[in-house]
Amino acid sequence: MSVIDLELDPFYGAFIDGKFDTDARNRAAASDPATGEHLADVASCDAADVDRAVSAAAAAFESWGRTLPEERSRALHRLADLIEADAERLARIDSRDVGRHIREMREDYRMAVEQFRYFASIVLAHEDFGRPIPGGYSIAKRVPLGVCGQIIPWNDPVVMLAFKLAPALAAGNTVVLKPDVNASLATLEICKHLSAVLPPGVVNVVPGTGTEVGTAISGHPGVRKLAFTGSTEVGRLIAEAAAQRLIPATLELGGKSPNIVFPDIDDLDAVVADATAAVVVCNGQSCLAGTRLFVHEDIYDEFVRRLVEHFAGLVVGAPLDEDTDVSCMISARQGERVLAYIETGRAEGARLLHGGKRLAVDGCPTGYFIEPTIFEATATMRIAQEEIFGPVLTVIRWNDYETMIAEANGTRYGLASGIYTSNLNSALETADRLEAGSVWINHYANLHGGTPFGGFKDSGLGREYCRETLNAYSQLKSITIHTAAEKDS
Numbered sequence: 001m002s003v004i005d006l007e008l009d010p011f012y013g014a015f016i017d018g019k020f021d022t023d024a025r026n027r028a029a030a031s032d033p034a035t036g037e038h039l040a041d042v043a044s045c046d047a048a049d050v051d052r053a054v055s056a057a058a059a060a061f062e063s064w065g066r067t068l069p070e071e072r073s074r075a076l077h078r079l080a081d082l083i084e085a086d087a088e089r090l091a092r093i094d095s096r097d098v099g100r101h102i103r104e105m106r107e108d109y110r111m112a113v114e115q116f117r118y119f120a121s122i123v124l125a126h127e128d129f130g131r132p133i134p135g136g137y138s139i140a141k142r143v144p145l146g147v148c149g150q151i152i153p154w155n156d157p158v159v160m161l162a163f164k165l166a167p168a169l170a171a172g173n174t175v176v177l178k179p180d181v182n183a184s185l186a187t188l189e190i191c192k193h194l195s196a197v198l199p200p201g202v203v204n205v206v207p208g209t210g211t212e213v214g215t216a217i218s219g220h221p222g223v224r225k226l227a228f229t230g231s232t233e234v235g236r237l238i239a240e241a242a243a244q245r246l247i248p249a250t251l252e253l254g255g256k257s258p259n260i261v262f263p264d265i266d267d268l269d270a271v272v273a274d275a276t277a278a279v280v281v282c283n284g285q286s287c288l289a290g291t292r293l294f295v296h297e298d299i300y301d302e303f304v305r306r307l308v309e310h311f312a313g314l315v316v317g318a319p320l321d322e323d324t325d326v327s328c329m330i331s332a333r334q335g336e337r338v339l340a341y342i343e344t345g346r347a348e349g350a351r352l353l354h355g356g357k358r359l360a361v362d363g364c365p366t367g368y369f370i371e372p373t374i375f376e377a378t379a380t381m382r383i384a385q386e387e388i389f390g391p392v393l394t395v396i397r398w399n400d401y402e403t404m405i406a407e408a409n410g411t412r413y414g415l416a417s418g419i420y421t422s423n424l425n426s427a428l429e430t431a432d433r434l435e436a437g438s439v440w441i442n443h444y445a446n447l448h449g450g451t452p453f454g455g456f457k458d459s460g461l462g463r464e465y466c467r468e469t470l471n472a473y474s475q476l477k478s479i480t481i482h483t484a485a486e487k488d489s
């Protein structure tokens, strides 16, 4: 698909108070990581832009913060409809902007739309509550927090956008959002839909770098809540900024998730396929990827043989090819980082079972296409401890249950995990023992609106994607009423 068919603007300024800035002191080029083709220019904003955005959001909060849930619900449903109607074009923009393959990007838009509809629905039942007190009555009223500063990464642009905007808006807040410099185009296009359904200033999008725009948002005195998705290292900086100003922060951070195969699985090929999808999702650039596969000794040799065969059958290809299973890394930098980890794996003695190289793909001269890679490793190796963020799986053999559980829990992360077994007791006992925010039994990444998502340990604080998230975007105000009868008594 040509750039013209994407209907992109040649330049995107910050989206503040319902309009795009038409000029910018600094600009960054957005280009297709696979082909190198220039897609558009995007403003590289600064602290002054963030200040204007926060002012616009604060002014909009005066009325948006007082709307009834019904009005916000209608706006979110309309936004979901508009994004859904435009999803194919937007998915293609994301596919070209971040290099992920088109079938996955379509699925991301389905999830994002579902997310807006989910919060549009549950906010109607997010009720205030009251109770009688001696001689009167007390009301606990949920009130929004104000301007929320939201910072998102590049790997899942529209899912991250929906995870952040939908609950914040449903709860009555206004937003200043920063997309990643490598993945702003679809977010900025979605601003056009936002302006069709929301009053100016309710959502403001300020593109730019983390050091300039991200720090300006996290340190801004007008911001009343922070929500961040990204690396654990930057997450700590956000938590520090929130602590300084005593405001809440939701942090969705990295992962190195265990995926555990018991010897009693019914359908080995189905588990091989599911465990493969768990690691190649987003070309491996996913916080929830199941990158540490623990396979029981009794089935290890046959399982790993079929796993290698399955990996060999994956189609590594151009992002817009419908047949592609794995496409390219977001950038040369990320590609080099993944290749360096593959070298680390070899150097520390892990056995390379498949892949390990950069591949050339026709028509994609600049793309870093990394062969889906399998290492046989031990649990303490660096490649089994650190987040690689590429299509690299470490397989670890297990036989003793307690050792396996200790190793599965033996990283600093605790975002997600998987279990494959036909034994209910093994499944439930293991689910209880794993230190992870999500445990998926017999189907990895089984995520749906309403299933809480977030991490234990260094994988974050707070939960998104669920009813609890609305509470994190509001606070309780207690109003008590003394009746005349009580005064007389």
Ligand code: NAD
Pocket: 151, 152, 153, 154, 155, 156, 178, 179, 180, 181, 208, 209, 210, 211, 213, 214, 215, 218, 229, 230, 231, 232, 234, 235, 237, 252, 253, 254, 255, 286, 287, 288, 387, 389, 415, 455, 459, 460
């Ligand atoms: P990153 O932390 O470098 O960047 C994430 C965002 O933070 C970007 O928008 C970036 O510009 C901004 N940023 C960078 N430095 C900043 C600073 N000092 N202050 C404020 N903002 C700053 O992460 P990344 O490498 O771009 O993304 C990958 C990471 O995100 C991985 O660790 C991955 O696991 C994690 N992630 C987590 C989830 C989740 O839900 N848990 C989802 C997707 C990605």
